[in-house]
Amino acid sequence: MTGNRVVVYKGPGEVSVESTDYPKLELPGDVAKGFGLKTAAPHAAILRLVATNICGSDQHMVRGRTTAPIGQTLGHEITGEVVEVGDDVLFLKEGDICSAPFNIACGRCRMCNEGKTGVCLNVNPARAGAAYGYVDMGGWIGGQAEYVMIPFADFNLLKFPDRDQALEKIMDLTMLSDIFPTGYHGAYTAGVTTGSTVYVAGAGPVGLAAAYASQLLGASVVIVGDMNAERLRQAESFGCETVDLSSGADLADLIEPIVGEREVDAAVDAVGFEARGHGAGAKEAPATVLNDIMSVGRAGAGLGIPGLYVTGDPGAVDENAKIGQIGVRLGLGWAKSHHFTTGQCPVKRYNRHLMNLILADKAHIADAVNATKISLDDAPRGYEEFDKGAAKKYVIDPNGMIPA
Template sequence: MSGNRVVVYQGPGEVSVETIDYPKLELPDDVATGLGIKKAAPHAAILKLVATNICGSDQHMVRGRTTAPVGQTLGHEITGEVVELGDDVLFAKEGDICSVPFNIACGRCRMCDEGKTGICLNVNPARAGAAYGYVDMGGWIGGQAEYVMVPYADFNLLRFPDRDQALEKILDLTMLSDIFPTGYHGAYTAGVTTGSTVYVAGAGPVGLAAAHAAQLLGASVVVVGDMLPDRLAQARSFGCETVDLSQSGELADKLAEVLGEPEVDAAVDAVGFEARGHGQGADEAPATVLNDIMSVARAGASLGIPGLYVTGDPGGVDEHAKIGQVGVRLGLGWAKSHSFATGQCPVKQYNRKLMNLILNEKAQIAKAVNATTIPLDGAADGYREFDQGAAKKYVIDPHATIGG
């Protein structure tokens, strides 16, 4: 192969599709040099992308709200066909169609042994944890591309058992790389169970995935809050209640109108650090959602926080926000004995079980998030429309596999 086309960040609001070298079975220079390990990766596989998605986390970079440099390759939601294997890969086979967790993990360190694959110690010299195509995450090439290299393939690849069935359900299965496990992790760590009442802040794809996951976990009522009418309508399309945060008024009062009481059993922050205050034209206020969910979650509740918070935000509203320091009412959470679950979702804890739900018609995640297919050359338009609040989850189809 002579090259590999991949989506590249070109500065705030701009992406392009560029041709780079075809992947090699080698670790990134940052990883090999920084950790003092061999660059050769006989444990790796190369995948031909079947589907790769635009994520809200990517959008933070493209908005210029991270320290991502121009030239950063993008994409960490990867589903593909194995086309090349290193000599040390024992169990994956060429032709397998697989989901790839967005967290890159070695399968050999203490964190991986404990199932905490989002904070693997051997894939990023800068900090615990790594991801494809993301700033400060180890220098791994992004997966919004034609081809991608996956290290530690026997550990990281989730093989779909039947190729034809996988292709038939690919719009659902492509969500296993990130947002379905991430949304499920948010709901699960919030303690959602049979009969729970649940509030999910944010009706973007992760919020919708969390809402669908809460339904699967047995919630009696799931209420989704957002400011965009189309996204609220999407939440209602699969049985959620909604509250419109573009209208003035206290969140507790809005919930009381739906539930008959001003609090919920479990709450999820699926918005993150670019949160805004309530009401028309509200300014950015990054602690809004964290404070909201503490205010409406009952005493003793758990709070799931899959929404992204960063340590470097050039566009932060003040000097504190620029380093990820936000005005959380921790005293309120302490007084109510809340517990908080944050950080990257450890995808491997959930993806196989969620795959089984999809394959056995128990989960309809593509419908919940309104999966919409676009070509690789349509990535710039997809990012632009997503940034404008489209109630869609954009699925890039680099090889025109999905339709045909």
């Protein structure tokens, strides 16, 4: 049997590509023991990775800003070719190319039946919800690898209808595992619709995906805020307005010349808990973005919050922030009757429709996020450049299957 290689967290600022065992059709031991399940997983499939991406959520771990242990495998953005299926997999076969939502879901529990696959009850004994290669998410092996095991495969995997078309559009389709649905979820739950004015905080890949999704949803103006000039130029490349927060100016003052008023109809936080204050050299202030979007969201506005917030951050600025307790002006949001949507995006709620847009040539998300192909061996370099603020979405090609 062939082996496998996977990206591994080695300590703050360091990752490596290491050899490991070829995956088995088995549940992680903690999951099986925690739920009293058999280890054997005849409902699972093994994928040979076609594409797997570096995510900002991975970067939080690699910076040492979570409780991830040394040796944590990485990678939850998974697109691959089926190479093996268990006896209970009925509707997939070898050779199918599929997208795997980053949330692992059983398809059987109350949450899955309600479409809340980001908080499945049967895949992580520690809490609701699981993901591949992520801290406190059930011990599932990461997908920045050559091969990966996907449980409950008939439920979790989204099969692409045509293999040749899938390979042709793989740089777009690989975004379906996380950032395209996540960005769309942020915009959709914020209430973005025809004619909306929208503010998106953060011009990283998820922020760019949220901005692009806002355009798909019919927004009249999408404003993206960041302090990274290269990333702001990337937002401008597909028609967004931008505001440079490094100036230290009041956000409402920056928005007013663009939309003619100091508020917007909807706002999205695509930054999360490592937010900094405004102005050049501003220090970390984790509640900044949440307070910003409440400040510029009009009365009755929706606030989508796909940006990551954690319950354990050893590198936080104070003792409260280390447990995810930050200085949010909730009274302001309450007074303005805002509605908030937080948590993991339930990818399956959106991925099929977004796939259809890509296959019909109506969505070009890879261009919007500046998708950039690298090899598995180049993953450490990708992490380093991404951490420095590169305006790119790094797509790893572990098995040389992405067309030139």
